[in-house]
Amino acid sequence: MTDRAAVEAFSPSALELDRRLHRRRASRRSVLIALVSTLAFAGVGGWLVVTSPGWDGVRQMFFNLEIAADSFPKILEGLWLNIRVLFFATIAVAVVATLLAVMRSLRGPVWFPLRAIATGYTDLFRGLPVLIVLYLVGFGVPALNPETRIPIAVLGTVGISLCYSAYVAEVLRAGMEAVHPSQRIAARSLGLSHAKTLRMVVIPQALRKVVPALMNDFVSMQKDVGLISVLGAVDAVRAAQIVTAQTYNFTPYVVAGLLFVAMSFPMIRLTDTVSARMARREQQGGTV
Structure with missing residues (x-):
């Protein structure tokens, strides 16, 4: 049979x-x-x-459907700026954070200056609030050369990237250190250089170990791109602020908040799905 x-x-x-x-x-x-x-x-x-006493006033001030419908196109147009900033910031964070993590993983006293620079960078920008970094970059960098105008979106992207590169670099470094030393030794014994060992052996395993943490950092960054409004950029938050100043009603802020939730929701669900799948694989004894 x-x-x-x-x-x-x-x-x-x-x-x-x-x-x-x-x-x-x-x-x-x-x-x-x-x-x-x-x-x-x-x-x-x-x-x-x-049934609360102030519900009618709250409904009029925060959930006015007429004002929500009128402000939606303007806020949606501003959200497109947030999406563009998020796209370029994600690329910049991925590149800079990987370089920082690799710099901190270099062995030998000759690489101490690079390790010190990477350590100082991560310590500094993990300690500084994102809002302060945006102020320093948005108003300090243009002051170096007042004759040159730098787009606010570019300055906001730089500020967001500086902060989140430090967070993501530490997550990547933790993942790289979690890879067993025998993996490095085996790769070097096969003749791979240090760079190839990192690229082909260490970093791929490190990414699998820290995928949920990385995805949570990028979800957080999706929200913080709304802070570029403090620089004067007409994004979703600033568009809502303008309409609120015209109507004396806070409904546009609710609309902007819901749009940010809608933008973050797919990544949030993907993060939960990946985390649950990796937890099941660990419990079953599979390779993480």
Whole structure:
């Protein structure tokens, strides 16, 4: 009998069928309980909000549908600037953070100056608030040469990249240090240079170990690109601020917040999915 015929001839026992039926029933029961409890919590929470004394004023000031519809096109246009800044900042952070992590991993006293520079950079920009870095870059760099005008979007991209390169570099460095030293030794024993060992052996394994942390950093960066509005850039936040100043209503801020959530939601869900999959592989004894 061939393997295929053996597979086709196999049929689960009555006990196994009963277990599967029990698991399906338990799963349906869990889903039903979760749905009922969620609706109950949502109903109670909604009732407490709408029955509060100041709900009418809050609804008019924060959830005005007419103002939301009028401000949506302007805020959406500003969000396109945030998306462009995020795109270029992501590329810059990936490149600079990788260089910093590699510099901090260099061995030998001859490389001490590079290690010191990388260490000082990460310590400095991990300690500085992003808002202060944006002020220093946005207003300090143009002051060096007042005759040259630098686009605000470029300055904002530089400020965001400076801060998040430090965070991502430390995550990458942690992943590289988590790779067992025997991997480096084996690669060097095969004749690979230090650079090839990093590129072909260490960094690929390090990335697999720190993917969830890296994705969380980039989710955080998606939100912080809204801080470029402090430099005067008409992004989603500044567009909402302009409409708010004209209407004396805070609904545009709610619209901008929802747009940022919509922009971050795919990455958030992807992060959760990757984290759960890697956790399952670790529990099953697979290669992470």
